[in-house]
Amino acid sequence: MQALVDYGFFYVINHGIDDALMKSVYAESASFFQQPMEEKMALHKNSSHRGYIPPDFEGFEADAGGKGDLLECFHIGSGVDGDSKNPVNQWPPAERFPYWKETMKSYYQCAMGTSKRILSLIALSLDLDAEFFKPDGSETILRPIHYSGRAIESKHGSDHGANAHTDYGMLTLLSTDGTPGLQICRDKDGRPQLWEDVHHIDGALVVNIGDLLERWTNNVYRSTLHRVLMVGKERYSVAFFVWPSPDMMVTCIESCCSEANPPRYPPIRSDEYLEQRLTSTYKYK
Ligand SMILES: O=C(O)CCC(=O)C(=O)O
Ligand SMILES: [Fe+2]
Secondary structure, eight states: OHHHHHTSEEEEOSOSOOHHHHHHHHHHHHHHHTSOHHHHHTTBOOTTSOEEEOTTOBOSOGGGTOOBOSOEEEEBOOSOTTOTTSOOOOOOOTTTOTTHHHHHHHHHHHHHHHHHHHHHHHHHHTTOOTTOSOEEEEEEEEEEEEEOOSOOOOTTOOOSSEEEEOOOSSEEEEEEOSOSOEEEESOTTOSSOOOEEOOOOTTOEEEEEOHHHHHHTTTSSOOOEEEEOOOSSOEEEEEEEEEEOTTOEEOOOGGGOOSSSOOSSOOEEHHHHHHHHHHHHSOOO
């Protein structure tokens, strides 16, 4: 667990996600992103943040000037479509994408199982019950990503595939196609900022802590700044952002505070926290 204190990033092998499923997710993802822009924009992100997000859309780093990212991606949640308890997903037309929905749903389920196992180890490392972190489908998002590898004229002054950011939630599971570009910065306040490449390990997932878990652990486990450079090569990745249930109270974990090291943050409900972060990320237009 030292990696969580030092880096907030680690590799996981034997993660239980089948290689064939992984390949199908990449194949579906590529066939979606290869479409003309009008087709993709027909599924533009809705008010529940599900659907297609084009390159250079105002996103990460709103606090640092609102640069968009040059990546394009697609947000998929869980739940029965149209169920009022679960925001509504958007799906590419089944006539042209007969396997998309089934493939993405299988990956979502598998990645959720893997996340549960990793989170129970993290819970044990914090002297908590193994079931303490309850990853939940309400806010957890599967996000296939595509970096075109071509120069894109940015309206928002963006020069990176993904600008420097930390992930918001509890945990992120990341798979990439092996194309370089991902970098982390261990000390976000250090000047100059030092960026280290995250090397690809075939078949391994890259797992990182998000801001919610950093807050929960009173900054003991780190949510590390990372970015993706445009390396002039097309790149695909698949991120899975894991959240607890919306009504979960995020209150400093006992083993992470003491009289000498009091809680740095007041308790907050998970959904309130997410709302705050989304409001500062996407300017609703
Ligand atoms: O594509 C990648 O390698 C990283 C993407 C990422 O950091 C994110 O989606 O939050
Ligand atoms: Fe990220």
